[in-house]
Amino acid sequence: MRGLRLCAVLVLLGVLSACQSTSILERQSILVALAYDAKEDRTFQVTGTFIEAEPEAQESSHTISVEAETSKGARRKMNQMLPYTVAAGQTRVILLDRDMFRFKMLNEIEVLSRDPFFGDMINIAIVDGSPGELLKHKYEEYSNIATSLNSLLEHNTKMNWVPSMTLHDFTRSRGINRIDLAIPLIKKEEEEVILSSLALIHRDQIVGEATPNEGFFLKTLKGTDTPYLYELNIKKKDMQESGMDRYLLQDTDTVKVVFNVTKSKGKIKLVDKKDIKFNTVVDIDIDIQEVSQRYNFTESGAINALEHQLMIELSKQLQQFLDKLRKVNSDCVGFGEIYRSRVGNSEVVEEKWEEMFPQSTINGQVTIKVIRTGIIE
Amino acid sequence: MKVLSNPPENIQIHAYLLFFVICNVQIGVGIFNFERYIYQASKHDAWISVILAALFTHFVMWLIVRALSRYESADLYGIHYDLFGKVIGTLFNCIYMLYYLCITIVIMRNYIDVIQAWIFPDIPTWLIVSLLSILTIYAGFGGIRVIIGMCMLGFVVILFTVFLFYSSLKYAIWTQLLPIMESGVMDIIDGAIRMSFTLAGFEIILFIYPYIVNKERTMRYSQLALLFANMVYLIIMTLSIVYFSSDQMLRSIWPSINMLKIVKYPFLERLEFVVISVWMLMVLTGILINTWAVTRGFKRMWNLNQKVMLLIVIALASGITIAIHGHTAIEQINKWLGSGNVVFSLIYPIFLSGIVTIVFKFRGRKRPDSKGGTS
Numbered sequence: 001m002r003g004l005r006l007c008a009v010l011v012l013l014g015v016l017s018a019c020q021s022t023s024i025l026e027r028q029s030i031l032v033a034l035a036y037d038a039k040e041d042r043t044f045q046v047t048g049t050f051i052e053a054e055p056e057a058q059e060s061s062h063t064i065s066v067e068a069e070t071s072k073g074a075r076r077k078m079n080q081m082l083p084y085t086v087a088a089g090q091t092r093v094i095l096l097d098r099d100m101f102r103f104k105m106l107n108e109i110e111v112l113s114r115d116p117f118f119g120d121m122i123n124i125a126i127v128d129g130s131p132g133e134l135l136k137h138k139y140e141e142y143s144n145i146a147t148s149l150n151s152l153l154e155h156n157t158k159m160n161w162v163p164s165m166t167l168h169d170f171t172r173s174r175g176i177n178r179i180d181l182a183i184p185l186i187k188k189e190e191e192e193v194i195l196s197s198l199a200l201i202h203r204d205q206i207v208g209e210a211t212p213n214e215g216f217f218l219k220t221l222k223g224t225d226t227p228y229l230y231e232l233n234i235k236k237k238d239m240q241e242s243g244m245d246r247y248l249l250q251d252t253d254t255v256k257v258v259f260n261v262t263k264s265k266g267k268i269k270l271v272d273k274k275d276i277k278f279n280t281v282v283d284i285d286i287d288i289q290e291v292s293q294r295y296n297f298t299e300s301g302a303i304n305a306l307e308h309q310l311m312i313e314l315s316k317q318l319q320q321f322l323d324k325l326r327k328v329n330s331d332c333v334g335f336g337e338i339y340r341s342r343v344g345n346s347e348v349v350e351e352k353w354e355e356m357f358p359q360s361t362i363n364g365q366v367t368i369k370v371i372r373t374g375i376i377e
Numbered sequence: 378m379k380v381l382s383n384p385p386e387n388i389q390i391h392a393y394l395l396f397f398v399i400c401n402v403q404i405g406v407g408i409f410n411f412e413r414y415i416y417q418a419s420k421h422d423a424w425i426s427v428i429l430a431a432l433f434t435h436f437v438m439w440l441i442v443r444a445l446s447r448y449e450s451a452d453l454y455g456i457h458y459d460l461f462g463k464v465i466g467t468l469f470n471c472i473y474m475l476y477y478l479c480i481t482i483v484i485m486r487n488y489i490d491v492i493q494a495w496i497f498p499d500i501p502t503w504l505i506v507s508l509l510s511i512l513t514i515y516a517g518f519g520g521i522r523v524i525i526g527m528c529m530l531g532f533v534v535i536l537f538t539v540f541l542f543y544s545s546l547k548y549a550i551w552t553q554l555l556p557i558m559e560s561g562v563m564d565i566i567d568g569a570i571r572m573s574f575t576l577a578g579f580e581i582i583l584f585i586y587p588y589i590v591n592k593e594r595t596m597r598y599s600q601l602a603l604l605f606a607n608m609v610y611l612i613i614m615t616l617s618i619v620y621f622s623s624d625q626m627l628r629s630i631w632p633s634i635n636m637l638k639i640v641k642y643p644f645l646e647r648l649e650f651v652v653i654s655v656w657m658l659m660v661l662t663g664i665l666i667n668t669w670a671v672t673r674g675f676k677r678m679w680n681l682n683q684k685v686m687l688l689i690v691i692a693l694a695s696g697i698t699i700a701i702h703g704h705t706a707i708e709q710i711n712k713w714l715g716s717g718n719v720v721f722s723l724i725y726p727i728f729l730s731g732i733v734t735i736v737f738k739f740r741g742r743k744r745p746d747s748k749g750g751t752s
Contacts, residue, residue: 004514008511009515012508012512015508016508020500021497021499089647116494116649119638119639119646119647120639121638121641166639168548168639171625172548172625173622175623176622337550337552340552341553342555342556343556344559345559346420346421346559
């Protein structure tokens with residue numbers, strides 16, 4: 001028995017210290033970004049950006065493009081063009097063009113989550129124009145466009161108005177009718193890449209766009225505390241209701257106010273199940289950063305008047321956004337999910353929500369608390 | 378065979394170690410995909426099914442320990458002899474041994490399936506089977522105390538893994554748990570029954586009981602272990618409901634591993650690969666305990682050498698494991714064994730406890746006779 005145990009130890013040492021398959025960093029074509037250009041014949045132009053692991057390589061990344069019918073087909077063709085096997089585990093960004101939605105070809109993106117080597121935290125964005133061209137272009141500003149795009153999406157998702165849109169979010173929302181997608185939209189303007197707005201989706205179709213301010217409301221209503229620098233133009237004639245005009249030290253037609261949202265919380269309440277009526281409240285704490293005209297902060301009532309005026313303005317903007325969502329029938333906030341959770345009858349709600357949502361009533365209200373007015377009064 | 382089993386003092390264990398053993402047999406490879414099966418039955422009320430199943434296991438455990446405490450120091454093999462006589466007792470013992478052999482095969486094959494799907498698609502089954510077999514032989518030769526030592530290590534793995542699920546909270550949609558009780562009562566009960574495959578294993582106490590030094594504490598630690606395992610399942614089930622859409626949940630083969638795909642640290646990401654690899658320790662403890670229960674049967678009934686029998690049992694289990702091909706076959710076997718679990722882990726212990734109570738009442742005595750059993 002002792003001999004058998006020794007044998008077992010030796011075999012174990014041999015097997016456990018061996019490699020089933022090796023992946024040497026320098027011998028991998030590390031995929032960082034994938035771009036899909038859809039074609040009318042339901043094929044794709046798939047473009048991939050790879051980082052160079054070899055230290056002597058002249059450029060930090062290179063991009064290749066193939067025509068394919070499926071994602072796996074594209075990968076096979078890329079392997080035929082590259083010196084080393086494609087390693088998909090480091091993929092950070094997937095870019096789609098508008099035609100992917102027009103031709104309803106989004107299943108190809110969803111199937112990526114079947115592959116264990118693709119992570120679920122890959123950022124997804126839509127490109128105005130050709131995503132393939134966006135990756136292929138030689139930029140003066142960016143040494144590696146793929147990693148720059150990832151950083152652009154990451155920091156705007158973490159610290160700004162962009163709601164999270166990872167492969168997991170994408171797959172989850174596509175699986176249910178009562179939460180629609182809102183995907184970041186990227187534009188290439190000469191040598192710059194800009195995160196311009198959000199594409200509102202319904203049933204795999206782009207039905208509208210949301211501005212950064214609306215993105216802030218969306219993200220807050222979805223339950224994420226969103227730091228955001230909000231810019232607002234207030235007309236003098238609109239200030240009478242709050243009495244803000246009384247504290248202006250200079251006569252002017254418009255006042256520009258810039259404030260930093262330090263804390264935000266969205267609440268959605270279903271107030272009428274039968275007529276489908278929601279009340280939404282966005283509570284925010286702000287820090288006034290800039291007022292374009294001299295404003296008498298020292299006088300009592302001045303801050304209250306400003307607070308009140310901002311509430312009126314932001315409530316108006318929130319209401320416009322909510323009306324827009326109903327108009328384009330894109331429930332990216334998830335009112336359908338809230339309705340289902342309160343009313344039950346999940347299967348019927350899931351099936352009928354797209355008809356019910358435009359008929360619903362949603363009231364928006366913003367409440368503001370000015371925490372500080374900067375470091376100068 | 379004697380009804381009572383009195384292992385030597387040097388291989389006896391303290392009751393608190395039961396906590397680790399039961400946690401390890403209950404939390405095994407089933408943790409990767411149990412959510413899907415329960416969700417199929419009771420949808421977003423699956424968490425209620427988990428609670429229901431958990432309460433039932435606590436009740437069954439109470440019955441088991443109560444039945445065991447009627448004997449001075451007996452295991453299931455001895456109790457069968459005592460209650461049903463030599464022939465039927467041996468038959469029942471053999472059925473249980475066969476059941477544990479099947480469990481060993483299912484644990485091995487399911488884990489290999491995960492390895493092949495997630496990490497090494499082209500690794501041959503025999504290679505992982507050999508690795509697991511050699512490790513089982515090596516640790517199994519050390520006896521029950523080494524196996525329990527492995528269980529303590531396994532507990533650390535469970536804790537480390539459960540904390541990783543914290544990341545999925547960021548993507549939780551809590552309203553997905555509502556409305557409560559939308560699924561029918563029968564669906565919720567169906568979900569609870571499906572939970573049995575995952576919860577099975579705690580009845581291993583029927584075999585370990587004679588090894589416990591302070592038997593009066595058995596109830597406390599076995600119930601605590603169940604509570605811990607059930608809490609782990611409840612947490613993972615609840616997180617899965619709020620993290621996935623219903624469509625994702627029904628289509629994911631291993632939802633728990635999918636949930637770990639989002640864990641990300643600045644210095645490390647894709648932790649699911651680490652978890653799957655480390656989970657081998659959990660799989661190993663499961664195999665070790667189950668094979669120990671089988672070989673213990675050989676020793677008790679026919680006084681055969683446990684080490685030799687371990688080699689034979691492992692060879693048999695490995696052969697059958699290698700012969701099972703494809704995910705569909707594995708799913709089918711899981712389904713069959715799921716029904717077996719309900720019988721062997723839940724229904725039969727209740728039945729056994731009932732018989733023990735009746736027999737002891739009928740005989741009108743609580744203390745065993747000189748042979749260890751009752752007459």
